Amino acid sequence: MHANYSLTNLASQIYDSELDIGGTAAERDAEIIIIRSWLAAHVGEVNTLLNTSFEVSGEDVVGFHEEEAGILRELYVIQYYKKQTRSVLKQADNSANSLDFSELREGDSVVKRSSKRDHLKDYKSLIMHSQQILDKLIANYNTYQSPPSQVVEKDSYN
Numbered sequence: 001m002h003a004n005y006s007l008t009n010l011a012s013q014i015y016d017s018e019l020d021i022g023g024t025a026a027e028r029d030a031e032i033i034i035i036r037s038w039l040a041a042h043v044g045e046v047n048t049l050l051n052t053s054f055e056v057s058g059e060d061v062v063g064f065h066e067e068e069a070g071i072l073r074e075l076y077v078i079q080y081y082k083k084q085t086r087s088v089l090k091q092a093d094n095s096a097n098s099l100d101f102s103e104l105r106e107g108d109s110v111v112k113r114s115s116k117r118d119h120l121k122d123y124k125s126l127i128m129h130s131q132q133i134l135d136k137l138i139a140n141y142n143t144y145q146s147p148p149s150q151v152v153e154k155d156s157y158n
Helices: 007-019 025-041 043-050 066-094 116-144
Strands: 004-006 056-057 060-062 102-106 109-112
Touching: 004 007, 007 025, 007 066, 025 066, 043 066, 043 102, 043 116, 066 116
Parallel strands: none
Antiparallel strands: 004 060, 056 060, 102 109
16 A cells, blocks of 8 residues: 655645745745645656656655655755746846946945845855755665666576
């Protein structure tokens, strides 16, 4: 008998612990629906990475456990950071004519402003960190969890 893993619960965990966006309860609920839909659409990617055949049934994934959910979570987080990077790039393109200073000095007073480049570096660092975690999770799963792809009988060596 296979266990079912709730995509709604996973989406809630991602929203509450990974993203920590805040907002009203209605905004949270709407975002969780979007996250859940993304997760359901990318179970096939997990299947490809892990050589498995999980299926989405309603709001659940049949046969999923914490290990597979952790991999799907990291896939979402990487996608989220890439989306945020594109958003920063769009803002940079739209603000080409605005004043973009990084530091103003007058006498002893200094005003520093973070640049979009700094934000992009931060997101790139987050993406690389999440990708390293994902690679490690996949390697560990494929080493310890996946079924053998070929079974050889003991007598076949003779």
